[in-house]
Amino acid sequence: MNQSPQSMRVCEGSLFSDLDRETADALLNAATYRQIAEGMTLFHQGDAPSQLFQVVTGLVKLSRVSTDGSQTTLRFMGPGELVGCVAVFQQFPFPATAIASKPCSLLCWGASQILDLIHRYPPVASNALKTVGGRAREMIERVTDLSAKGVEARLAGVLLRLASQVGRNSPDGVEITHPVTRNDMAEMTGVTYFTVSRVLSAWQRQQIVRLGRERVIVIEPHRLAQIAD
Amino acid sequence: MNQSPQSMRVCEGSLFSDLDRETADALLNAATYRQIAEGMTLFHQGDAPSQLFQVVTGLVKLSRVSTDGSQTTLRFMGPGELVGCVAVFQQFPFPATAIASKPCSLLCWGASQILDLIHRYPPVASNALKTVGGRAREMIERVTDLSAKGVEARLAGVLLRLASQVGRNSPDGVEITHPVTRNDMAEMTGVTYFTVSRVLSAWQRQQIVRLGRERVIVIEPHRLAQIAD
DNA sequence: CGTGCTCTTTGCGCTTGCGCAAACAAGTCC
DNA sequence: GGACTTGTTTGCGCAAGCGCAAAGAGCACG
Known part of the structure; x- marks a missing residue:
């Protein structure tokens, strides 16, 4: 993981916000960098949440099939966004399927590693909380839009x-x-x-x-x- | 705040889950206990998130008005549930209005206190993360239901x-x-x-x-x- | 006990958006 | 270039659910 410190600045509003050097390094060192071809799936709805991803480049589509079989696209996730955060932080099966809509490069963390990091570095926990909270707010917004x-x-x-x-x-x-x-x-x-x-x-x-x-x-x-x- | 240790056990899946004695006490000591009459509002949509609540008894209705003026009821919150968690942990204006549907007794924390506690006690942060994640999942579920x-x-x-x-x-x-x-x-x-x-x-x-x-x-x-x- | 209030039910017409079928682009692969 | 695939448009009929109006049913209060 040899990534320049500046690259962290790209990740505004994500896990890396406002971290000191040491913490950010710990986070980066725990991650692996991966390239994924268009059309590949990062995870399926219902899978155990074994990995957390951060999109570096490319685009990921998050979609979900409901019990009656119809598809819903939850959203697209672009550079800097955390894919799978709700499931991994909560240790609950992925509520949606993530597929690369374009070739992607990703930072990946194992679930146990990231949970450990969160436990060890309060600022990371705080960032995680904000990210998940943002997701919740977004969905609340959509619920009201859909019904009103x-x-x-x-x-x-x-x-x-x-x-x-x-x-x-x-x-x-x-x-x-x-x-x-x-x-x-x-x-x-x-x-x-x-x-x-x-x-x-x-x-x-x-x-x-x-x-x-x-x-x-x-x-x-x-x-x-x-x-x- | 003289509440027996058993009372924490009621709060399954909330901030108090799996805490050691000391942490739970710190959390309880920081809270104030309040009674609220039916029909009173805990906070309005758009208010600055100055307080976090946990319902002890009673029932709170969370509703939201969308830009065009129509009401949406997000959910009811009963004993043990955290009201306002998304907004407070994220320091973002309340996305909904909370009104007591029945007379309520509540535990209340100031926003800064609770954020401080989260920062100081990783297990509390972990619980907060799970709670907010649960809310996010719930809303994801509702979005797919509404559209499918x-x-x-x-x-x-x-x-x-x-x-x-x-x-x-x-x-x-x-x-x-x-x-x-x-x-x-x-x-x-x-x-x-x-x-x-x-x-x-x-x-x-x-x-x-x-x-x-x-x-x-x-x-x-x-x-x-x-x-x- | 009647008056008023709130919550609920039901009927009717009508709009919105769906479902299907068919045709139309714009690539892509031989 | 021609066949195929994939995405898009459009027309037409239909059904789901809305909006309004009016009436019914509990309940509280004087």
Whole structure:
């Protein structure tokens, strides 16, 4: 694990926030660095939580199948984000499946190692707590959105979230591309991809977005924000 | 704070799990004990997280209003449960409002004290992490239910959850009563209370439940479980 | 004991979003 | 280039659940 100290700064809001040199080193030394090809799965829903991951580069999709077999995409996880934290810290089977949507490089910790580190370094525990808390808050937000907001508002929210997380700037606006399909948006919004397509088409007619295959360009984010309410 | 050691044993799966005598005492000594009348609010959504609560007796309702003004009931919190943990541990404004649905007795900690305790006693941090993780898991579950399952399945789940949490045994089955109204069930399920009433009426016709004002008696839990899928 | 309040039920019309089928792109692999 | 795969769009009919209105049922209070 020979990674420069600066690289820790990338990991804002994660396990590495505000650590002294020694603690950060202990954390880094306990990790292994791994490359993963697109399409490989990090873990399956229901697996024992044996490893914790931090995305360094690439993109991981977290999805979940409910008892009746239908898929839900919980979210995408990009650089700096901790994949599997809820399960590992709680020693509970993974509630979702994690698949690399793009080739990824990851930091990996064994469950027992990371629990030990947490126990030994209070600042790490504090960071873990904040990360898990953030996840909880995010899900609370989604629960209220799902039960209170209409489809358009939810989809607008998903689009904005995706734009800020996996979007790239393009001349016309922020571009959401490749691994994210209409289907993903549908699963994140809790509707069918037919509905997503229809709503997006309507927005294209209003010049709010521009569409293409595996491509949505957000032209007027503020109008989306307004729709998301 | 003169509470007998046994009383800690009640608080299974909470901050007090598996603590040695000294740590548990420190935790208890830092807390104040408070009584609250029915209808009083512990905190409002958006408030700075200045206090953490543990319900000792009574029942607290956690609800949230979304941007468009509609209410969502996140859950009820009964004896042993930590109210406000996500916000306090993360030092983020309360994402919901907490109101006493029944007269309550509570243990209260100031935010800074509890954060200090967490920092000083790793086992407490570990418990906090588990509690928040549990909340996150619960919300993940609800997100997938909301986006994948139909209304009946969701309502069946809510009913079972309520039965096990606030239900009392009665000759005919488990009885969900007083502070819980159809409206609450509706907000927990993400539907209107009209729909709740209609579905419950249908179930009553099938002898799955018996209904009354502010009262649902679950006669056949296994059939609900089956509907909940 | 009636009045008022809150919670609940039910009927009816209607909107929203789903389900399916079919057609249409845009790559990709021989 | 042609066949195939995968993702997307669109039309049409349908069903689930909403919204409103109106009425019923407990319960509390004077």
